Amino acid sequence: MGSYSDLNTPERILLGPGPSMVPPQVLRAMAHPVMGHLDPQFLTVMNEVQDLLRYVFQTKNPLTLPISGTGSAAMEACIANFIEPGDRILIGVNGYFGERLCDMASRYGAVVQRLDKPWGEAFDPQEIEDALRKQPAKILALVHAETSTGALTPVDGMAEIAHKHGALLLVDCVTSLGGIPLKIDEWDIDIAYSCSQKCLSCPPGLGPLTVGARAREALHKRKTKVPNFYLDLSMIERYWGEEHAYHHTAPISMNFALREALRLVQDEGLENRYKRHQQNANSLWKGLEDIGLKMFVPLQHRLPTLTVVTIPEGVDEADVRKRLLNEYNIEIASGFGMLKGKVWRIGLMGYSSRQENIDLLVSALARILAK
Amino acid sequence: MGSYSDLNTPERILLGPGPSMVPPQVLRAMAHPVMGHLDPQFLTVMNEVQDLLRYVFQTKNPLTLPISGTGSAAMEACIANFIEPGDRILIGVNGYFGERLCDMASRYGAVVQRLDKPWGEAFDPQEIEDALRKQPAKILALVHAETSTGALTPVDGMAEIAHKHGALLLVDCVTSLGGIPLKIDEWDIDIAYSCSQKCLSCPPGLGPLTVGARAREALHKRKTKVPNFYLDLSMIERYWGEEHAYHHTAPISMNFALREALRLVQDEGLENRYKRHQQNANSLWKGLEDIGLKMFVPLQHRLPTLTVVTIPEGVDEADVRKRLLNEYNIEIASGFGMLKGKVWRIGLMGYSSRQENIDLLVSALARILAK
Known part of the structure; x- marks a missing residue:
């Protein structure tokens, strides 16, 4: 060699x-000397990252944090933690990432109900409601901004429909978070995930997600262990919470970068x-x-x-x-x-x-x- | 806020x-402008990272790459891809990371056979052979360097025992890779994983692993789909291979850092x-x-x-x-x-x-x- x-x-x-381009301030933050992941000063950085993520997600959800992997890992965390074998999930498929949600959900034993639409089109509330009425599901999953087609499915109003039929609303915000309006609390979205490298302009490597009270309760009521250690949110929330119970070693430099990228979002407004x-x-x-x-x-x-x-x-x-x-x-x-x-x-x-x-x-x- | x-x-x-301290050259490499993950120049970086990882693992295994997560993700990849429900795994438990292997393996439906030893002690070949003779397993998993206790279990010679009893040898090299002798090919280790932030002195965020021919064949012969999308090695090896088939977006900056950290290992020898x-x-x-x-x-x-x-x-x-x-x-x-x-x-x-x-x-x- x-x-x-x-x-x-x-x-x-x-x-x-x-990835989108990364501002020089974010590159510089990433080059800060590394510190221990349980260093009190790094714990402060973790709290700041969570606080700033709540700002960009427009939520007060305590369970808001970056998964230590890319957006695909955050997507999988949202499936792995909320699906138990036999659970029904209704997935809107109008592009590649809808397909991927079906693949992931089936790996976790879900009964997948696909709602298909030609690539490039968007779903409207009526067809979602019709589908849920025909066959209720535990989770309704929609892709807000389909990266494979460039189509936007409005998700404002979808939670009301989901909740009416007893479903949680899960939204893929990979290509929307920080770039187009997304209001987790106002729109009552239960579970949402994104990535670091698109509208947030941080390098790839972290997958922000947020989980509301209704979904968190479902998580804590699981009958089976999450069949995925790395993405087990009940452990990850203890690592990111007050207790800081060891689960894995957070990617220090990537969190420095994300903090700075989020700070720039806050600066701009x-x-x-x-x-x-x-x-x-x-x-x-x-x-x-x-x-x-x-x-x-x-x-x-x-x-x-x-x-x-x-x-x-x-x-x-x-x-x-x-x-x-x-x-x-x-x-x-x-x-x-x-x-x-x-x-x-x-x-x-x-x-x-x-x-x-x-x-x-x-x-x-x-x-x-x-x- | x-x-x-x-x-x-x-x-x-x-x-x-x-994490250990990170040399200034590695911090500087991480601050390079980000590029696309399918950019021909990034594909070159990926090839170089793999080539350099083969050097530190002392292997020619084609399937040698960094998982886009921390060492814990690499550990889980080594379990998720090689265990199918009902498979037996013999795990040497003489510290926390042996315990964690048991937890992970059970999440994937393995029949876990624990071989316990007081924390701080090391396993010797005889007791491993006795355990495998009593009850064969598909995989023998050992922790080379136990991060929780500081004890080293010599793994030279363990592959011969494993293979004699029809098992693959899986080794946790999290606290050994790049710091103490580890010879994947010479010692005939089938599966090994590590992390970026210890003896390689790269920031945390990547989990190097290597898979030998015997284990790769077992992977390709699975009867069931890997119940984990993000860590599915059959997809990841196509992303890192010639085809560069999209699976996720590699953490660009972390790979810049790992390339530089590995280059410094090669420079030192x-x-x-x-x-x-x-x-x-x-x-x-x-x-x-x-x-x-x-x-x-x-x-x-x-x-x-x-x-x-x-x-x-x-x-x-x-x-x-x-x-x-x-x-x-x-x-x-x-x-x-x-x-x-x-x-x-x-x-x-x-x-x-x-x-x-x-x-x-x-x-x-x-x-x-x-x-």
Whole structure:
């Protein structure tokens, strides 16, 4: 085996579905000297991270913390802790992450009821209510912002329907938290999870989640042990709570980064941040339309944080992405699953959501597509 | 909620059971701008991390990679992927991490056979062979270096016994990898896992593991789906392999850090590193004995990476640790489980294993204990 030299990586303009670009303050926070995970000063950092997460989730839920893994780990924590073998879960599937929820839930022994819809469309309250009326479930799971399609399913009002039929509402907020309005308490969402690397602009590696009183009670009433040690919330909440009972060693540096990223969200203010994401999305959509491109999702359900663009006839989509990366240092993403080869996915999330990035991308795309 | 200022954390001398201190080069690598997880340049980093992990594990196993979670996640990956309901596992329990293996294995439906031994003692090949002869198992799990007790169980020769009785050998190398000799291929170990934050001196957040051909075949022959999505190695190996099939988003910055930490191990050379850890441990033991302290583990089975010290009669152990932290900025750890209140745990791992740290600790302890 060879001998390696220092890390030498380029600085990219990250306009894919995540990770988004990370502000220099967050990179600097991550480079702070590491401390022990039970050091009183680190316990303060943990409390601050939880307090700031409650701010971005707009909740008072005590059980609000980052899982020590990526968004996929937080997603699995939300399934593993609330499903017992034989429990019914109704999952809205209108993209890849709905599919993934079905896969995960079935691994934990759930009876999965799929509610399918073409990729790119959104669910409305009526069809959810109809499905629950036909067959009640313990959990109703919806993807707020589908990262695979760019479609937004409004979740305000869904909790009322879920609760009426005795279900808990679980929401995937991976591509919405910190970028578009999401009000856990006001909308009465029981369980929600997200990731660090999208609209929060922290590097990937942590998975924020929040659990409300109703769901917490269900967790404490489980008849069986959670069949997953690492993601067992009854242990994790004791580690993050007053007791600080050892469960694993928190990723210290990643928590430094998350604290700083969340602090920057608080500095900007959530409302300002939502406005910035929406305004920059409008600007991107206009820019792309001006050079003849079409958006995949109708305006009504289109996510501002992740724009999915239909690839024009006769264009080699992979070549365009390759040229963007190699000639302009810009990353955008391909479609996947049933949208593979049909769309590009362009993220404007967190620190990446800036007018200068839009201008760079649109002019680069115009030049590449003209040839 | 209040408004927060910049992160302001102290620089500690970390002499606990991990995290150990992180070299400035590793902190700098972690602060590199983030890039996409499918960026060709990040794929290169992934390949380099795997190559360097094979060096520290002393293996050619293709399936060698860091789990995107802490050492506890890597431990669980090694259980979740190799246990199917009803499988027998023989676990050597001589400390807390043996207990944890029992807990995890039972969550996955294993029939757990415990081989108990007092905390602080080590297993010898004969008693393992006797246990397997009495009742064969699919997996024999041993903790190489028990972080809760400071005892080392030699694992050279254990694979032969396991294989003779049809078992795979699984080894916990959390407190040994990169600090004391560990030869996966030469010792024919089938499955091994570790963490990033101990003898490798990378921050916590990644869990290196390696799987040999025999175990990989067992993985591919499973009859049931792995009941854990995030840790499903058949998916993770496709993400880390040639195909780079999407499974989750790798923690980019943590992988930058791990690459640099491993590169520093390679620069020093494994043999030199083992020697440094042993010499510094000898120096610490002498220093502690000189001030009247006694080691908990007999020399024969004493770990050089983590020294467990018996607390002298009449000493308020928590007060001593508090004074070390507040007056000298030094972290050491308490005992836990059945050693709570009875011992201190002092780590000399990776970048923390330096003579100046030993001198600082011993003189500070002498001063505190004299009063």
